[in-house]
Amino acid sequence: xxxxxxxxxxxxxxxxxxxxxxxxxxxxxxxxxxxxxxxxxxxxxxxxxxxxxxxxxxxxxxxxxxxxxxxxxxxxxxxxxxxxxxxxxxxxxxxxxxxxxxxxxxxxxxxxxxxxxxxxxxxxxxxxxxxxxxxxxxxxxxxxxxxxxxxxxxxxxxxxxxxxxxxxxxxxxxxxxxxxxxxxxxxxxxxxxxxxxxxxxxxxxxxxxxxxxxxxxxxxxxxxxxxxxxxxxxxxxxxxxxxxxxxxxxxxxxxxxxxxxxxxxxxxxxxxxxxxxxxxxxxxxxxxxxxxxxxxxxxxxxxxxxxxxxxxxxxxxxxxxxxxxxxxxxxxxxxxxxxxxxxxxxxxxxxxxxxxxxxxxxxxxxxxxxxxxxxxxxxxxxxxxxxxxxxxxxxxx
Amino acid sequence: xxxxxxxxxxxxxxxxxxxxxxxxxxxxxxxxxxxxxxxxxxxxxxxxxxxxxxxxxxxxxxxxxxxxxxxxxxxxxxxxxxxxxxxxxxxxxxxxxxxxxxxxxxxxxxxxxxxxxxxxxxxxxxxxxxxxxxxxxxxxxxxxxxxxxxxxxxxxxxxxxxxxxxxxxxxxxxxxxxxxxxxxxxxxxxxxxxxxxxxxxxxxxxxxxxxxxxxxxxxxxxxxxxxxxxxxxxxxxxxxxxxxxxxxxxxxxxxxxxxxxxxxxxxxxxxxxxxxxxxxxxxxxxxxxxxxxxxxxxxxxxxxxxxxxxxxxxxxxxxxxxxxxxxxxxxxxxxxxxxxxxxxxxxxxxxxxxxxxxxxxxxxxxxxxxxxxxxxxxxxxxxxxxxxxxxxxxxxxxxxxxxxxxxxxxxxxxxxxxxxxxxxxxxxxxxxxxxxxxxxxxxxxxxxxxxxxxxxxxxxxxxxxxxxxxxxxxxxx
Numbered sequence: 001x002x003x004x005x006x007x008x009x010x011x012x013x014x015x016x017x018x019x020x021x022x023x024x025x026x027x028x029x030x031x032x033x034x035x036x037x038x039x040x041x042x043x044x045x046x047x048x049x050x051x052x053x054x055x056x057x058x059x060x061x062x063x064x065x066x067x068x069x070x071x072x073x074x075x076x077x078x079x080x081x082x083x084x085x086x087x088x089x090x091x092x093x094x095x096x097x098x099x100x101x102x103x104x105x106x107x108x109x110x111x112x113x114x115x116x117x118x119x120x121x122x123x124x125x126x127x128x129x130x131x132x133x134x135x136x137x138x139x140x141x142x143x144x145x146x147x148x149x150x151x152x153x154x155x156x157x158x159x160x161x162x163x164x165x166x167x168x169x170x171x172x173x174x175x176x177x178x179x180x181x182x183x184x185x186x187x188x189x190x191x192x193x194x195x196x197x198x199x200x201x202x203x204x205x206x207x208x209x210x211x212x213x214x215x216x217x218x219x220x221x222x223x224x225x226x227x228x229x230x231x232x233x234x235x236x237x238x239x240x241x242x243x244x245x246x247x248x249x250x251x252x253x254x255x256x257x258x259x260x261x262x263x264x265x266x267x268x269x270x271x272x273x274x275x276x277x278x279x280x281x282x283x284x285x286x287x288x289x290x291x292x293x294x295x296x297x298x299x300x301x302x303x304x305x306x307x308x309x310x311x312x313x314x315x316x317x318x319x320x321x322x323x324x325x326x327x328x329x330x331x332x333x334x335x336x337x338x339x340x341x342x343x344x345x346x347x348x349x350x351x352x353x354x355x356x357x358x359x360x361x362x363x364x365x366x367x368x369x370x371x372x373x374x375x376x377x378x379x380x381x382x383x384x385x386x387x388x389x390x391x392x393x394x395x396x397x
Numbered sequence: 398x399x400x401x402x403x404x405x406x407x408x409x410x411x412x413x414x415x416x417x418x419x420x421x422x423x424x425x426x427x428x429x430x431x432x433x434x435x436x437x438x439x440x441x442x443x444x445x446x447x448x449x450x451x452x453x454x455x456x457x458x459x460x461x462x463x464x465x466x467x468x469x470x471x472x473x474x475x476x477x478x479x480x481x482x483x484x485x486x487x488x489x490x491x492x493x494x495x496x497x498x499x500x501x502x503x504x505x506x507x508x509x510x511x512x513x514x515x516x517x518x519x520x521x522x523x524x525x526x527x528x529x530x531x532x533x534x535x536x537x538x539x540x541x542x543x544x545x546x547x548x549x550x551x552x553x554x555x556x557x558x559x560x561x562x563x564x565x566x567x568x569x570x571x572x573x574x575x576x577x578x579x580x581x582x583x584x585x586x587x588x589x590x591x592x593x594x595x596x597x598x599x600x601x602x603x604x605x606x607x608x609x610x611x612x613x614x615x616x617x618x619x620x621x622x623x624x625x626x627x628x629x630x631x632x633x634x635x636x637x638x639x640x641x642x643x644x645x646x647x648x649x650x651x652x653x654x655x656x657x658x659x660x661x662x663x664x665x666x667x668x669x670x671x672x673x674x675x676x677x678x679x680x681x682x683x684x685x686x687x688x689x690x691x692x693x694x695x696x697x698x699x700x701x702x703x704x705x706x707x708x709x710x711x712x713x714x715x716x717x718x719x720x721x722x723x724x725x726x727x728x729x730x731x732x733x734x735x736x737x738x739x740x741x742x743x744x745x746x747x748x749x750x751x752x753x754x755x756x757x758x759x760x761x762x763x764x765x766x767x768x769x770x771x772x773x774x775x776x777x778x779x780x781x782x783x784x785x786x787x788x789x790x791x792x793x794x795x796x797x798x799x800x801x802x803x804x805x806x807x808x809x810x811x812x813x814x815x816x817x818x819x820x821x822x823x824x825x826x827x828x829x830x831x832x833x834x835x836x837x838x839x840x841x842x843x844x845x846x847x848x849x850x851x852x853x854x855x856x857x858x859x860x861x862x863x864x865x866x867x868x869x870x871x872x873x874x
Contacts, residue, residue: 116571116590117579119748154759163738164758177758187763192848196868199841206704207836209754210762210869217759272560272572322568323560 039305039340039378040253040260043140043167046282046312047267049118052332053318054279056105056350059086063353064318071275071320084350090283093291094335101344102294102303103337104396108351109370110331110363114314118270118328121313126167128368128387139371140261141170142386143379147260148173155220158252159263160245168263174213175263176220180248185225188217227255235296242266242289250296253306260379269312275325290337303339307378307397310335311367317359331363334370336396343396366391373397402426403831405697406433411835411874412659412705413437413691414504416715419813422832434691438684441506445535448497450489451524455482459525459607486524491734491741492727494531498714509538509687511710512658515752517549517581518744519558525609526554527742542651542681543642550577550638553605559747562604564597566619571597574637576747582641584650588626595623599632648677652686659690661701662753668695703835703873706756709737712765715874716772716866719833721812724772725805733771736764757872769866773859774806813862814855822854829858833865835874840865 058064059075060083078086079095085105087094097103113131115121124131128139137145140157148156157168157175168175178184197218200211231254237243242264249262266286271278290308297303315332331351351361372383372391384390406425410417414437417425425433471479498507513534521527530552537545549555556562561573574596578588602618605611613633623632626640641647652673656664676686690696707715713733724730734740738761739750750756820828830839848864850856865871 117575117585118746120579120585162736162758162760163755178760184760184763187760187767190767192864192867193763193766195844195847196840199844200869201841202838204704204837206706206873207838207869210706210757210872213757213759213762214766214869217763220759272570273563321563321570322565323563323570327570327572 039307039380040262041374041378042249042262042264042306042308044308044310045165045167045263045265045267046269046310047122047265048270048312049121049314049316049328050269050312050332051271051275051279051326051329052107052312052315053351054275055088055091055283056107056333057086057088058084058350058353060084061350061353067319067353069320070324071326082346085346088279088283090280091287093287093294097294097337098345102339102341103335104341104344104347106334106336106347106365106370106396107349108331108361108364109311109334109367110314110361111366111368112363114330114360114363116314116328116330118313121328123166125311125313125367126165128371136166136169137171138165138167138169139386140168140263141166141174143170143261143375143381144168144173144175145170146382146385147379154216155224155257155259157261157263158224158249158259160248161263161265165263165265168261174216175261176216176224178224180244181225181228181252184217185221188221194218224252224257227257228252230255231300233296235292235299237292237296238285238288240285240289242285243292246289246293247296250293253297253302254300271316272321272325272327273323275320294337298339305340307336307338307340307374309370309374315361318353318356318361319359329360330357331361334367338397341397347394347396369394400697400699400702401831402429404702404835405430407832407835408697408702408874409433409437409691410504411707411711411715412508412696413687414508415498415711416718416874417832418718419721419816422719422816423819430697431692434688437505437691438688440502440504441539443503445503445506445532447532448490448493448528448535450493451486451528452482452489455479455486455524480522483522483524487522487527487742488728488731490524490528490531491731494741495710495714495730496727498710499717505687506535506538509683510535511708512655513538513545514741515744515749516654517555518747518749519554520743520746521554521558523554523557526552526557529609530554531742539684539687542676542683543638545683546581546642547635547638549581550634551603551611553609553611556603556605556611561600564601564603565617566598566601569594569597569601569619573597573603574600577637578641580748582650583644583646584653587644587646587650592625595625595632596637598623599625599637600634603634642681645673645677648681649673651681652676655686655690658752659687660696661704665695699837703837703870705874706753706872707874708750708752708756709734709739709765710741711874712737712768712872713772716769719813720773720862721809722772723807723809725807729804733764733768737761737768762869762872765872766867766869769863769871771804772806773808773863774804810855810859814858817858825854825857826861829861830865833862834868834870836870839870840868 053064054071054073057073057078059078059080065072073088075086077089079089079092080086081095081098094103111124111131115124115131126138127135129135144157154174154176159165159168159175159177161177162179164175164177193214197211197215228251231251233247233251237247245264252259266282269279269282294303297306311334312332314329316326316329321327348365355362368387369391372387373394374397375381375383375386376393378397403425406428407417409430498511501507517534519530530549533548533552537548559573559576560570564570564573571593575593578593578596579585598619602614604614620631622629625632625637628640653664653669656669672686672689675689679685713730738756744750817825817828826842845864850860
């Protein structure tokens with residue numbers, strides 16, 4: 001019977017994949033090696049609100065220990081990086097990065113009138129909006145809008161996930177979410193889909209949105225898959241989700257794909273209860289995956305072209321709660337990892353625990369200024385157009 | 398453009414139910430929307446039978462424990478075992494409820510329950526708690542919103558999920574108070590941070606015991622005076638709910654969300670305002686609100702038909718309602734839910750599933766378009782489900798190693814083919830198309846022609862249905 005379509009899931013040879021590749025994409029294949037200097041940004045989202053105070057620990061601060069009689073991490077246990085700061089004991093590789101000058105830490109990042117809801121605060125971070133405005137596009141999506149006008153394919157920004165985050169949804173263009181290149185390829189390699197897509201001609205808002213997604217997916221799937229197979233990584237990664245995701249990202253970075261931004265999440269850091277174990281488990285996953293990723297990049301001489309940036313929707317209250325956890329807070333620290341940082345180590349002063357707002361940290365760096373810096377200095381993009389406003393450009397990259 | 402009576406009826410069935418069934422497609426040509434809605438209302442009027450799927454293993458565990466204190470005495474392995482059993486039982490609850498959505502005659506009730514399941518989003522791994530919350534929702538889905546809100550707020554599932562068990566006079570935990578106001582009732586921008594802190598104080602002491610009963614632990618309650626939304630008094634949790642229900646913002650927020658879910662993603666402010674006023678005057682009577690919507694003329698306007706993106710659960714249920722089938726491995730439906738981003742009892746966070754365009758990303762769309770083939774046994778599939786620790790609070794989710802290859806499905810194609818017995822060959826494509834799709838336009842028949850089976854009438858009907866379901870258009874209802 002005709003509708004039993006056996007060819008559905010078979011993965012064709014690479015040769016047939018490239019035959020199906022649209023002409024404009026083939027052009028990318030010709031360049032043999034990506035020239036050094038092709039900068040890539042990897043955004044690593046800590047979902048759920050990571051506790052920054054137990055990430056970069058103020059080891060000489062009495063207020064910290066008084067506010068956290070049970071949860072406070074003792075100076076002896078912390079991985080000391082400066083006189084006043086230590087890293088969480090589950091992050092030994094971050095200490096190595098610090099020592100070799102490949103780690104930057106920005107303290108006290110936040111925004112005015114902080115929101116304590118996960119949902120809303122993540123919205124604010126991903127859309128790069130003020131806390132009193134509602135923006136339905138994301139900052140990296142608008143980067144695509146600005147950078148990629150007319151390129152017609154969403155591979156400049158990829159999220160390694162099943163669902164695309166708001167951050168990668170622009171007003172006109174969207175990034176592409178994939179769990180892995182092979183899965184995306186095998187699920188889209190279907191003649192029927194290609195034909196109905198090609199014959200679609202009517203215009204109605206709801207169905208158009210679906211067809212646009214379909215057509216972008218079909219165009220990109222072959223391209224991403226063939227690129228991902230060019231330099232299969234030989235580095236061992238931990239068998240965790242983040243490990244697998246960073247391996248996928250690395251194999252794409254090592255190819256000559258046009259992707260500038262990768263987005264990946266780790267969570268959940270929502271540690272109202274029993275924080276110590278949960279944060280330790282997640283940090284161990286983080287530490288081991290980043291360690292493999294950095295080794296992989298270094299052995300392929302690409303570490304200098306990659307900047308990893310971490311963020312979370314908020315930090316947590318200074319004081320511990322009664323359940324061995326912490327409640328939603330405000331300002332937080334961010335990590336920057338890469339071989340091309342212009343400034344290393346602690347990029348600004350540690351948080352001031354003497355000056356709190358109802359038990360919460362006061363931010364001193366607007367996260368949009370961090371975004372502006374990455375967009376302007378690292379990606380060479382028009383930060384003002386993307387963020388809708390001029391923010392201070394810093395000099396860490 | 399004139400909209401056919403059948404299309405309007407199918408519209409009602411997609412929105413107020415889980416789509417038309419093969420067996421009743423032919424009756425939809427002539428019956429009026431009013432009559433059809435009356436049937437939906439009547440078949441949902443009975444109190445639902447409670448779902449109870451907790452296994453003897455879990456029951457046995459729980460009966461051995463009299464209170465939460467004894468939970469501490471369990472050793473690590475016992476706790477792990479209890480949890481594992483709960484995860485297993487939750488799968489069963491998922492499939493049982495999905496079965497109700499597909500097969501129950503109380504379609505309107507189950508559809509409303511699915512809406513509330515997303516509204517009162519709750520993610521806890523305890524089969525007793527989840528089952529009880531679901532039964533509260535199904536029982537009150539068309540009742541009074543105030544009753545529903547109060548019962549949900551006092552359910553161990555929600556108190557546990559939003560950490561109110563830890564909300565104590567000396568250490569208030571604001572999570573519960575915040576989400577009740579932001580997501581369950583009034584919506585953002587209608588209260589202040591101070592209101593949240595004061596409400597949290599009023600909720601101190603609300604908790605539960607191991608039997609899954611609400612308990613008011615007065616020794617943990619803050620008996621001081623609170624000022625909440627302009628009122629001052631020695632409020633407790635019930636007082637806070639009363640004050641919240643007094644706010645018109647609550648009626649407006651709930652009505653707006655119902656409008657978006659059942660009518661159109663783009664809110665018509667005037668209509669919502671009008672509906673909300675009436676909902677408030679009717680003392681939050683949900684049945685009356687839904688009657689008002691589904692009996693209106695504007696609900697059947699062209700702009701509201703075929704423009705809503707189905708949620709994954711609606712998509713699965715919709716295929717299975719039109720095409721009667723029996724799955725030998727029903728647990729494969731858990732994988733579908735996971736890949737498509739909507740696992741019942743595992744909402745992404747307390748805000749529930751955002752819905753609309755958020756359902757559609759590249760890989761989700763590709764899988765949606767393959768789903769009808771997979772379900773009707775025509776295709777093998779291999780899914781590597783996503784690791785699911787997002788907002789799981791470190792908890793265990795659905796078994797990620799589960800694999801399914803080809804589904805063993807028995808499809809009752811006869812019932813489907815019979816629907817078109819009276820249709821002439823030249824009208825067949827049009828009739829099948831109008832039964833399957835709700836959108837104004839369909840796909841190019843010349844393309845479709847190349848993919849359908851023309852060797853027999855039966856084969857033509859089957860393959861046309863499947864191909865039409867494997868389109869972007871079918872994602873809409």
